[in-house]
Amino acid sequence: MSLSVMILEKEGGLAQTEFLEPSRKGYCLSCLDAVKTLQETGRFGEAQNELEDALRESENWREMAVACLLLGELFNKWGAASPSYTIAIMEKGAIYANRAVQLWQIARDEKLFEENPEDMDHLSSALYWKALNLASVAGLGGCERWTVLEALQAATEAAEQMSAMEDKKHSASEVKARRDFVEGIIVFCRAKALEGNHVSPTDFSDCYHQDTKDEVNFLRHQCLELFISAQEILSAGKQTMCDQNIKATTMIAVTYRLLGEREKAISWSEKEVQGRLQLHGEWNPRTQLAKRNLSMLKGITDEDEIEEDCCKLFSFESARSIKSEEITWSLDPFKLSSTWRMNCLLKIFLLTxxxxxxxxxxxxxxxxxxxxxxxxxxxxxxxxxxxxxxxxxxxxxxxxxxxxxxxxxxxxxxxxxxxxxxxxxxxxxxxxxxxxxxxxxxxxxxxxxxxxxxxxxxxxxxxxxxxxxxxxxxxxxxxxxxxxxxxxxxxxxxxxxxxxxxxxxxxxxxxxxxxxxxxxxxxxxxxxxxxxxxxxxxxxxxxxxxxxxxxxxxxxxxxxxxxxxxxxxxxxxxxxxxxxxxxxxxxxxxxxxxxxxx
Structure with missing residues (x-):
């Protein structure tokens, strides 16, 4: 199935607030039409080819740049939604975002456009997605095109270029919040790469600890500060209900969970759910996903609470009362009580x-x-x-x-x-x-x-x-x-x-x-x-x-x-x-x- 359909359904379709509008500058973006077709028909092969053909056949640099930017964003979100196959997806997302940056930079150098707010905003967005996608590639262990260190370096450079741009469209506080969030993601992915043993602390000239666990813990606290900074800036600017704020809130919850601070993780996850309810509505896929994640984080559902008394019947002590010779080939799972079956599993774990x-x-x-x-x-x-x-x-x-x-x-x-x-x-x-x-x-x-x-x-x-x-x-x-x-x-x-x-x-x-x-x-x-x-x-x-x-x-x-x-x-x-x-x-x-x- 098409990656684009996946993300459009997950993110709520073309109506999502942060999705690129096809009407900007009057572009006739053929690849966006293909995305609409994808959403309506679900034809993976045809639509994927159509998107790539549109990109190859276009002779308009701006259309090609917006198409690459759009695909860079789509691959990022699809990869984030599907953890099982993210490395190949994030590599593609990084390639498309990087190509979008190159197209706008070439056009600017050759004076194909004046540095108007719209085009500069597109270039800034391309750098934003390039930084996020490359950081994700690094966190997942690198790829054929970029090693972990190369991906982190390129992500950092993209973030610095984005920060150095003069932004006439957004306030200084919004620019800082976006920069803090991107830097937070880069630090977060560096910690992830270390934890996955894809690199070691000594590979970095600016490491603070030689021990991997200590360095990972330090980096997670560092990225947490950046995410909190971004969230507080946006909240202070009365932008509580914007996608960037929700993203920061989500990453705060994730980081607290990784640090083992469960209560804080639950508190921030609840804020994410409330934010998505107000921003996207009850039945939006993103809202439903946030609610499921919160339930998983709490670890106990309403149904679990109802059966809490039954849980007391399951224990190592009860399992030890089952004799090993009672576990034979002749057991009939359909005739055993649910309590015995559960204690039998505990006994199996003990016996092995x-x-x-x-x-x-x-x-x-x-x-x-x-x-x-x-x-x-x-x-x-x-x-x-x-x-x-x-x-x-x-x-x-x-x-x-x-x-x-x-x-x-x-x-x-x-x-x-x-x-x-x-x-x-x-x-x-x-x-x-x-x-x-x-x-x-x-x-x-x-x-x-x-x-x-x-x-x-x-x-x-x-x-x-x-x-x-x-x-x-x-x-x-x-x-x-x-x-x-x-x-x-x-x-x-x-x-x-x-x-x-x-x-x-x-x-x-x-x-x-x-x-x-x-x-x-x-x-x-x-x-x-x-x-x-x-x-x-x-x-x-x-x-x-x-x-x-x-x-x-x-x-x-x-x-x-x-x-x-x-x-x-x-x-x-x-x-x-x-x-x-x-x-x-x-x-x-x-x-x-x-x-x-x-």
Whole structure:
């Protein structure tokens, strides 16, 4: 799906207050017409080509410059809205904004226009988006065109050029607020690059601390001061309800969250929600997104509060009362009580040893499990909490009763549990193909063939953001935490049926490598697996890890007959419901889902 459609829907369409007006200077901007077409039709390939063709074929430098500026802004907002694919998006945004700056600077040097307020405002905006986009590229680890240091340097230079321009259209205080915000973003992204180990403090001549964590903490306080300065200036100038103020408010909330100051983060997030309500209205996508973020930050929804008394039934103490021999292949998730199922998961975490190994706090793990449970839709016949629980149970049994448990290390075992629990978070009850051909907002946000897996990972990742009450990895060192989460990422992607054959072939090749292989031999479940997988090899462990998650996801039909039947009927019902929706919405019908009730 087009990046432009994504951002137009997220930002409220062409009516958004900060969006470039096509009528400025009477421009006939063909690329903006293409954006309108995109919004109306949702045709990704055609509209994307139309935008680029308009840019290539235009002979008017001003039209080309405005088009590049427009695309630089769109890519920035799309990237910010979709964290899973931001590096490629932000690189494009930086390229377009940089091109816009070049066009206006060349035109000014060649005296193609007088330095009137409108054109100077466009140049200032181009420098603004160039600085923001390049800073974002740096924060994400750099790209082929710009390294982290090059991107930060170019962003800083763009910000300085913007600040040096004479601005006759805005007041001095507005100019300072904008400058403070841009500088704050550059500092924020520098801290992000350091935290991600893309650079080290010694790479900067102006670092204040040799220790990365100390330097990151210092930079976050520094950018927080800049964001607060921008917000206070705009508020004092009675510009509380402007987009720049809302942006500053959002970044203040984000920075407080990263600093671990939850109460302040919640307070500023509430201000953001109120501001967006007044500026955009209740049902604007930006307002809805802000409200969801606030709820996630609080960690407890109204529904959670209602069930707070039930939460007291879940604890390590209760879990320890479950005997390990009670957790067998014959468990029927449909007959177990919800309390027992939850305590059983806690018992599984205890039995694998990951609680002790990674210093997992009981309260955070329980909040994580509850949040995951509530993220599954009960109305789905198959992709619901029963399925997620069963997949996790199966993966644990594989690790408990086969050689797999001897080969996988502690971080792989933890990643298996997290990946299995979160592999279908917020599943909509239809497959990726349906989302793509119906131009679903989910497909617009994750424009790849494995839409669902990318969405599930994005939701899972958010549960481990710093400051979240669900982040039970808070005591794990940053580098190890990143390794575990990347493994979870790979595990969730491994549930995509598009790679089923690849995983089956890898298992078959391992089995066939044994000289004494027998057709009916359960080789990979016996100690013979120790001879075909090297427990000291990260690559071997990762391959086996992905196979475990994938196999567990498909385990419903190998359980005891009543369980297998229940899951089988649920799958058929979900397929039938999708087929009915395809027919009603006049979409191409999935042949294998049709006529399942006949």
């Amino acid at each position: 040893g990951v609680v002790k190994e990674f210093q997992i706090e009981e309260d955070k793990l329980i909040k994580f499990l509850q949040k995951v449970r509530k993220s599954y839709h009960d109305e789905n016949p198959f992709h619901n909490w029963y399925h997620a629980w069963s997949v996790t149970h199966c993966a644990f049994m594989l690790m408990k009763e086969t050689a797999i448990g001897k080969i996988l290390g502690m971080k792989e075992k933890l990643a298996v549990l997290i990946a299995c629990l979160t592999h279908d978070l917020s599943h909509p009850g239809v497959n990726s193909d349906f989302l793509i051909k119906s131009a679903s907002p989910i497909a617009l946000q994750f424009p790849f063939s494995n839409v669902l897996e990318q969405m599930h990972w994005d939701e899972a990742r958010s549960l481990f953001e710093e400051g979240r009450e669900t982040n039970f990895l808070s005591h794990v060192q940053e580098e190890l935490r990143a390794e575990i989460l990347e493994m979870v990422h790979q595990g969730i992607l491994a549930t995509d049926m598009q790679i089923h054959k690849q995983i089956v072939n890898s298992l078959s090749n391992r089995r066939d490598s044994l000289a004494d292989f027998e057709e009916d031999d359960m080789t990979l479940l016996s100690d013979k697996a120790m001879t075909v997988y090297d427990a000291t090899s990260p690559a071997d462990r990762l391959e086996l890890f992905k196979a475990v998650v994938h196999c567990a996801d498909l385990s419903g039909q190998v359980m005891e007959a009543p369980v297998a039947y229940s899951f089988g009927r649920a799958v058929l019902e979900e397929f039938h419901q999708q087929a009915q929706r395809e027919k009603m919405e006049n979409l191409q019908e999935s042949a294998f889902m049709k006529n399942l009730h006949e």
